[in-house]
């Protein structure tokens with residue numbers, strides 16, 4: 353049985369169907385890339401996984417338990433923009449990841465403040481932001497802001513990480529470094545990741561599976577008449593090289609098949 | 611070169627800044643001269659020299675009956691009323707602004723109500739305030755508060771609702787309660803907007819203060835102006851008007867400075 357189970361989920365806004373009968377099983381620790389035309393409902397799907405919205409039909413379960421109706425600490429998210437708190441310094445953004453949920457007031461008790469700061473400093477050291485710890489996010493470059501946003505989401509130790517075009521606004525070089533950063537982080541945790549991207553090579557490079565969202569039925573008179581669903585579910589392990597090719601290569605190298 | 615692309619150099623910009631003030635003074639002096647040439651006893655436009663004398667007398671000479679310097683007493687009374695009235699309005703505006711901006715339940719219950727209430731002309735209910743609260747301090751402070759609170763609530767609730775939803779969602783994924791989101795995410799980001807909104811509402815606040823003082827008071831800047839009007843004491847009126855203008859300008863400037871000092875992140879964004 354899957355860790356995340358999506359069962360016959362449909363989402364409509366008013367009369368307009370966005371997602372239509374989406375079903376999916378995802379194992380714990382998998383990295384799922386999601387691609388699809390703009391406006392086809394990828395962000396909507398993430399909002400449903402986050403439990404920011406309830407689907408009009410169907411059910412989503414995590415670890416066998418249906419979603420409860422609002423976001424919580426078990427699922428973290430990074431958006432393309434606005435994911436960090438502009439009024440907190442870089443370090444305080446990480447401390448807040450522990451503090452906001454510490455109690456009703458969202459203020460870390462004095463006793464825990466010191467250790468939270470130490471953990472934040474260690475995390476900043478690792479993601480190469482130690483030198484800007486006391487600056488505000490708006491003064492950072494796009495890549496640095498996204499690193500901070502990811503580190504902030506991870507500081508809450510979520511079991512599922514949702515990324516909505518996290519590198520969409522970055523230049524190619526920065527993107528490469530962000531990929532390495534993300535892969536390093538993944539190697540250390542057993543997080544399940546859903547990442548929406550417009551970049552196919554990025555989707556295949558990072559993902560274990562690549563899901564393509566598209567409309568199955570299409571009415572040229574009424575483009576909005578039908579919703580999108582998962583039309584392809586690629587196995588993207590080993591850099592997306594299909595299993596058969598890999599097998600042939602192996603056969604050529606080792607005809608005995610031992 | 612297009613006019614929209616022509617920028618004055620520093621000295622010329624400074625000259626342009628000073629120019630209208632100097633022009634105003636020259637026009638006043640000329641007007642005053644002309645009127646007194648026609649009628650030496652003219653009281654309408656006292657000469658600049660007399661204004662300076664009057665100002666010097668007002669700020670230094672104690673009143674014969676009470677022994678107090680009325681100018682400073684009036685200033686203190688008016689500023690106290692303004693501070694209490696605006697402070698109260700700012701607190702209410704902040705609390706209700708956050709509530710309406712963050713909680714759908716509060717929005718449903720209060721948003722239209724505040725929108726309608728804000729259309730009530732505050733001066734029209736001044737008589738009611740005098741009847742209900744009497745002629746004392748309370749009704750003056752109440753007029754200021756009632757006059758600007760609806761604007762503050764509407765502005766701050768709109769600013770709160772404009773906070774990127776991504777941040778509110780993010781805070782929830784970090785486990786924040788509604789209260790934690792209000793206090794640690796929304797409140798700090800709304801405070802600079804509060805200062806901005808208070809700066810905008812200081813103008814109306816002065817209007818309400820002076821109106822209330824003019825009608826029923828024993829001291830205050832507005833009271834004094836309307837009192838000496840009976841003797842056509844233009845020199846006193848003009849001194850008080852200049853003083854009120856100066857206070858208002860300095861207050862505005864201080865609030866702008868304060869905002870930049872307290873919220874450096876708001877500049878960076």
Ligand SMILES: Nc1ncnc2c1ncn2[C@@H]1O[C@H](COP(=O)(O)OP(=O)(O)O)[C@@H](O)[C@H]1O
Pocket residue numbers: 365370388389390391392393394395396397
């Ligand atoms: N809250 C909403 N209410 C109504 N329509 C919405 C809402 N959110 C998104 N939509 C619409 O749903 C469609 C899918 O949006 P989205 O999931 O953001 O697409 P994608 O992320 O794939 O580009 C868009 O056409 C968008 O206009």
Ligand SMILES: [Mg+2]
Pocket residue numbers: 394395396516
């Ligand atoms: Mg999207």
